[in-house]
Amino acid sequence: MSRIGKRTITVPSGVTVTVSPTNEVTVKGPKGELKEQLDRDIKVSVENGELTVSRPTDQIRHRALHGLYGALVANMVKGVTEGFTRNLELVGVGYRAAVAGQTLDMALGFSHNIVMELPKEVKATATAEKGQNPKIFLESIDKQLLGQVAAKIRSLRKPEPYKGKGVRYMGEVVRRKAGKSAGK
Numbered sequence: 329m330s331r332i333g334k335r336t337i338t339v340p341s342g343v344t345v346t347v348s349p350t351n352e353v354t355v356k357g358p359k360g361e362l363k364e365q366l367d368r369d370i371k372v373s374v375e376n377g378e379l380t381v382s383r384p385t386d387q388i389r390h391r392a393l394h395g396l397y398g399a400l401v402a403n404m405v406k407g408v409t410e411g412f413t414r415n416l417e418l419v420g421v422g423y424r425a426a427v428a429g430q431t432l433d434m435a436l437g438f439s440h441n442i443v444m445e446l447p448k449e450v451k452a453t454a455t456a457e458k459g460q461n462p463k464i465f466l467e468s469i470d471k472q473l474l475g476q477v478a479a480k481i482r483s484l485r486k487p488e489p490y491k492g493k494g495v496r497y498m499g500e501v502v503r504r505k506a507g508k509s510a511g512k
Contacts, residue, residue, distance in 0.1 A: 333394030337379040337402045340409050345379055347372050353401060357408025360449075360469045364404060370397050379405070400472075407469035414478040415498035416464040419487065423495075425454040425462050432464070436485040436495065444484075450477050463498070 339345055343357040351366045366372065370393050371382045379401060383394040406412075418425055424435040432444045432452055446452055449468050456462040464481065468474040478497070487494035489505040496502060 331395075333381055333383065333391075333398040335398060335402075337381075337398075337405055339374065339377050339379055339405060343405060343408060345374050345405070347374065353404070355401075355404040355408050357405075359408050359411050362404045362407060362470060364397075364400055366397050367393050370394065372397070372401065403471045407471055411467060411469050412471045412474050414466045414474050416466070416478060416481055417496055417498050418462040418464070419496060420485075420491075420493035423462060423485075423493075424456060425464050427452045427454045427464075432481070434481075434484070437493070442484055444481065446477060447473060449473055 340357075343355065346354045348354070351368055351370070351372075352363060353366060353372055354361065354363050369384055369390060371384075373380050373382070381394060381398040381401060383390040418434070418436070420437060422435060422437060426433045430446045430448060430450075430452075432446055432454070434442045434444070436442060449470050450473065451467045453465045454462065455465070466474055466478055468477075482495045482497065485494045487496045487500070487502040489503060490507060492502050492504060494502075
């Protein structure tokens with residue numbers, strides 16, 4: 329049995345979870361509201377402040393969905409109570425980032441700045457302190473959307489292995505390579 333799927337999810341006070349007849353789970357909390365359409369075979373039940381996800385059979389498909397939806401519902405509950413954050417760091421000379429409303433403006437060494445429109449669910453802030461790399465802080469209640477936006481920003485200029493320049497996650501370790509002269 330799926331360890332993630334059979335795990336019970338405790339619903340904190342202030343959070344309401346409703347399951348519609350069409351198997352759509354709605355989680356409302358202090359930070360907002362999230363909805364997820366579940367597969368028709370997977371059942372979610374809410375009893376005395378605990379949420380359980382169950383599957384009908386031991387088929388491979390049902391076992392996979394059991395763990396998937398268990399994790400998704402747990403992330404929804406955590407998202408509406410605490411929220412999620414993702415921090416990015418811009419490493420390189422002249423790399424800058426600025427946030428104006430829902431627009432992220434980045435100078436990443438190309439001839440033009442990259443202007444990216446962020447989804448309304450994602451809040452962003454950018455800092456640039458003297459002597460440190462510019463940083464972008466992303467915050468959202470939707471873990472999946474937050475990871476997708478962070479990955480998109482990182483893909484604009486991935487960290488390269490020779491000088492280490494690029495956009496990287498905070499704390500990410502980039503394996504460095506020796507240049508041509510080290511081979512002699």
